[in-house]
Amino acid sequence: MENTNCGVCQKPKANLECGICHDPICKKCAQFLEESTFSYLKTIPPQLKHTVFCGPCYDKNVAPELEQYEADMRKATTITIFMTDDTKTTSRFSRKEKAIEIKDCPDREEVMMRLAFLAVKAGFNALIDVEIKSEKVLPGGKYQYSKWSGKGIPTQITSSRFL
Ligand SMILES: [Zn+2]
Ligand SMILES: [Zn+2]
Known part of the structure; x- marks a missing residue:
């Protein structure tokens, strides 16, 4: 060529x-x-x-x-996020959407950001019942690193009290 x-x-x-x-x-x-x-x-x-x-x-x-x-x-950086232990606050929020799940991220921030991004894409302004986990991985037994995953339910909050 x-x-x-x-x-x-x-x-x-x-x-x-x-x-x-x-x-x-x-x-x-x-x-x-x-x-x-x-x-x-x-x-x-x-x-x-x-x-x-x-x-x-x-x-x-x-x-x-x-x-x-x-x-x-x-x-996505502006959406409201409630973790699983905020259920006192979020108990009356709608939970009819399917939870969004993210797997295999290098850190917690990326899991949060990816969850938030997908919630925004689906037209929501909040995530509730968010749960983030990490798992230690030992490839070949030498270097240990963590793999992060998480999930949350996208929802629409209208009360300005929570935004
Ligand atoms: Zn040219
Ligand atoms: Zn072209």
Whole structure:
């Protein structure tokens, strides 16, 4: 592919390919996305699984998704969280949603953030009965690390007293 013309600048330097339209593209014109960028989504849409894009495909498929993702991420940091031992406060809150579960995280903060993110994605502003656990893992018996998991029930709180 050494002398392939870039679909954008037309220079014969295209050694990459847009993941969506497969147009040849040079490094200068390509838009890159880190593989882990959308990792908080429950299922990553196929068009967001690529790492190289041409400008038009990026603008059309990635940029708006990224904007939404970042907005949801900001929202996730603001949702109200009640742990399992807050049941006195939360006893009258709705528990009709299925609990969200997160597994295999490197730390507690990530479990919390992932739970919150999925709650926001599902349209809720709070999580109740949140339970976080860690488990020690000894791969090969040498280095010990912890694997974190957690769950919580997403709910909508309307009383400003709790927000
Ligand atoms: Zn180019
Ligand atoms: Zn493209």
